[in-house]
Amino acid sequence: MEHADLTLPDKPKLVTNITHFARALRVAGLPAGPGRVADAIRAVAATRFDRREDFYFTLRACFVSRPEHRDVFDQVFRLYWRDPQFLEHMMSLLTPQLRGVAEERVARAAEKRAAEALLHGVARDLPQLPEGEATEIEIDASLTMSAEERLKTLDFEQMSVAEMAEAKRILARLQFSVPPLMSRRSQAAMRGPLVDWRRTMRMAAGQGGEVMRLARKSPRIRWPALVALCDISGSMSSYSRAVLHFLHAVANQKGAGWAKVHGFTFGTRLTNISRHLTARDVDAALAAAGAEAQDWDGGTRIGACLETFNRDWSRRIMGQGAVVLIITDGLDRDAPEALSAAMARLQLSARRVIWVNPLLRWDGFAPKAAGIRAMLPHVDSFRAGHNIAALAGLAEALSRPDDMGEKARLMRMLTA
Structure with a gap:
């Protein structure tokens, strides 16, 4: 990010400003505790920020310990230290009555979350009543239901901190059972x-x-196993976190019908996180999974990771008619021939392969990318996965063996 117009506060107020900045980061979800605040103050005093870039990278080194925290840190930093007009834009996102800057552009990922963190505790614009005049408050229960229904169709990438927290609670309540398999025995x-x-x-x-x-x-x-292969590259980060919450709920749901739930993440390498999904506390489970997967928000090598799975894990966990969920956008940087071969091998080992792709949320989506064209013929069902409603639709894909989702339509486009 650029720092040419960075405006720093007066030095006597610098400690207070860094403390308030850390508080905003903490509300946004970053581990910005008192120890890191003290380290940041000492680091800034040592560097003296002779260059504007040094101030940004000094604070980032103190407060950012994981790749997934960078976007939120950048947005909070820009709000707090750089662009007053950007703060007006963020306030307008949180209070729809304001107009002006918000109409110029749409909020990017993490901006709304950063705005809520920075404005945490600030009173919103409320109608002022004359002194001594009372008002009657009416509670309409239908508003709660409409808000939840709206949340189910909201894109994960555009959710605020509070909306994402509520979405996680809804995902934990989803029923994701599977019909049993009739054995010959x-x-x-x-x-x-x-x-x-x-x-x-x-x-x-x-x-x-x-x-x-x-x-x-x-x-x-007998019951099949569920195997989830989740893309954690930069373009999939927001969706992958929501899907992992969903998988944690499935793995800990009694009576769901799955023999076992296996979870893998991949970006530039494959990581087995199955043991972390069995932890009862979802935050502890995903924190442990994130610590083990070192390629968050990185590049994507789908073909190489699937080849690793087929070689090292397929025979161990795919022997009971497993259902495979692949959560990825299909944007691979490797050769499409290798990806196609790995997908063909995976389909032979699985009872069903269901591809969940967030890009399907766009009405004009077409299988133009080489990776998508290589994967599509080797899946049994192709469905969207960008919001709660799309993930809930996976239950339909599992209960109906003939469900193809959008595959038939896209295959016609592929062969046209």
Whole structure:
């Protein structure tokens, strides 16, 4: 980011300004505790910010410890230290009555979250009543429902801090069960639909060869495993976090029907985070998963990561008719031939492969990227995954074996 017009406060107020800046970062979700504030003050005093860029990178080195924190830090920094007109734009996003700067452009990712953090505790514009005059407040319960319905269709990337927190609570309540698989093996059952002749003959042998009663059996039921391959590259970061919350809820949901839930993240390399999904606390689970996956917000090598999965993990966890969810935008930088081969191998190992792609939210989406064209023929269903409603639609894809989502339409475009 540029720092040419950076305006620094007076030195006597610098400590206070850094403290308030750290408070805004903490509200936005960054771990900006007292220790980091003290480190930042000492670091700024040591560098003396002779160059404007030094001040930005000094604070970033003190407060940013993970790649996913950079966007929020940059937006809060710009709000607090640089552009007063940008603050007006952010206030207008939070109070729709204001106009002007907000009409010039749409908020980018993390801007609304940064604005809420910086304006945390600031009173919004409320109508002032004459002194002594009372007002009657009416509560309409329908507003709560309409707000929740609106949240279900809101893009994850455009959610504020409060909206994302509410979205996570909604995702934790989603039911994501799967119909059982009917095995060719059977099990003993008092009123089973089938006669177990082998057990009947064994029972008759103990009765002098006389058949006293018929033993019954029923088909054995087994449950498939769920394998999720989640893209955590820069273009997928916001969506991946929401999907991981969703997978954590599925992994800890009793009676969902899954034999086991396996989770993998990939960007430039493949990381197994399955053991972290079993932790009861979702924040602790995702913090541990984020610490293990070192390629957050990086590049994307889908083909190489899928090849690694096929080689190292496929035989271990795909032997029970597993259902595979691939959450990615399909924008790969490797050769499409290698990606196509890896997808074909994956499809042979899985019972079903469902591709969840946030890019499908655009009405004009077409399979033009080489990675998308290489992956599309090797999936069973192709669905959107940019909001709560789209993730809830995955239940339909699993309950209906013939569900293809948008694959048929896009395949016609691909072969046209």
